[in-house]
Amino acid sequence: MPVETRPLTFAVPKGRILDEALPLMAAAGVVPEAEFHDKNSRALSFACVADDTRIIRVRAFDVATFVAHGAAQVGIVGSDVVEEFAYADLYAPVDLDIGHCRLSVAEPVGAAEREGAVSHLRVASKYPSLTRRHFEGKGIQAEVVKLNGAMELAPSLGLASRIVDLVSTGRTLKDNGLVETSVIMPVSARLIVNRAALKTDGRVAELVERFRALAASKAAA
Numbered sequence: 069m070p071v072e073t074r075p076l077t078f079a080v081p082k083g084r085i086l087d088e089a090l091p092l093m094a095a096a097g098v099v100p101e102a103e104f105h106d107k108n109s110r111a112l113s114f115a116c117v118a119d120d121t122r123i124i125r126v127r128a129f130d131v132a133t134f135v136a137h138g139a140a141q142v143g144i145v146g147s148d149v150v151e152e153f154a155y156a157d158l159y160a161p162v163d164l165d166i167g168h169c170r171l172s173v174a175e176p177v178g179a180a181e182r183e184g185a186v187s188h189l190r191v192a193s194k195y196p197s198l199t200r201r202h203f204e205g206k207g208i209q210a211e212v213v214k215l216n217g218a219m220e221l222a223p224s225l226g227l228a229s230r231i232v233d234l235v236s237t238g239r240t241l242k243d244n245g246l247v248e249t250s251v252i253m254p255v256s257a258r259l260i261v262n263r264a265a266l267k268t269d270g271r272v273a274e275l276v277e278r279f280r281a282l283a284a285s286k287a288a289a
């Protein structure tokens with residue numbers, strides 16, 4: 069079957085990026101059917117109003133995995149996820165200027181002063197690769213304890229002495245007695261595409277152009 073007779077699959081994360089992504093997707097012509105907004109529905113794949121596109125709603129890290137493997141051709145995900153995986157088959161051509169936050173290192177107040185110079189640290193994070201790379205650059209070997217959430221608990225419970233996590237307002241760190249000590253990278257949401265699909269399916273290139281134009285007009289406003 070020629071690629072353009074198959075539905076185009078667009079992957080979106082199910083959590084906080086979604087509210088900001090949906091208006092942009094609508095402006096680009098990607099509008100899910102009403103079932104998408106039905107809180108009682110357990111469906112994970114949704115038809116779109118106008119065309120042969122379907123939307124799948126998955127966890128943020130899985131958006132990158134679906135697109136990198138070509139199971140979805142297009143997606144929206146944070147640059148934190150794009151950088152953590154560094155999939156060769158995944159291309160992130162458009163910064164959507166939504167989902168802004170930063171990936172940072174944090175520690176209990178006064179930890180670095182108490183410890184002095186160290187060559188090894190135990191760090192709790194959802195981002196093992198970015199964490200190791202960051203500390204390697206400082207000549208420190210990071211032993212990463214992989215957690216999927218609530219990283220902020222790790223230092224007080226002795227699981228790790230540092231955390232690497234997303235920070236937006238800084239409230240979560242503050243409320244858990246932690247201070248941000250360095251920013252690893254600023255984060256925003258990206259349109260991502262599968263490289264092979266971009267070459268073989270004209271609908272993917274068309275969507276990239278639409279999102280690119282939307283981002284440019286937002287930047288010019």
Ligand SMILES: Nc1ncnc2c1ncn2[C@@H]1O[C@H](COP(=O)(O)OP(=O)(O)OP(=O)(O)O)[C@@H](O)[C@H]1O
Nearest residue numbers: 081082083084085086127128146167168169234236
């Ligand atoms: N304050 C913030 N905290 C966490 N993520 C944020 C924040 N602000 C923006 N983001 C972005 O939102 C993404 C998480 O997206 P979202 O919450 O939609 O995913 P999810 O599928 O619910 O995640 P999870 O797999 O953790 O359940 C992050 O990867 C990041 O790019």
Ligand SMILES: O=P(O)(O)OC[C@H]1O[C@H](OP(=O)(O)OP(=O)(O)O)[C@H](O)[C@@H]1O
Nearest residue numbers: 217218233234235236237238239240241
């Ligand atoms: O700086 P703040 O504005 O406080 O935001 C940062 C918090 O938000 C994220 O967690 P989220 O709420 O997405 O829950 P999670 O633990 O499931 O990732 C992140 O992991 C931090 O815990």
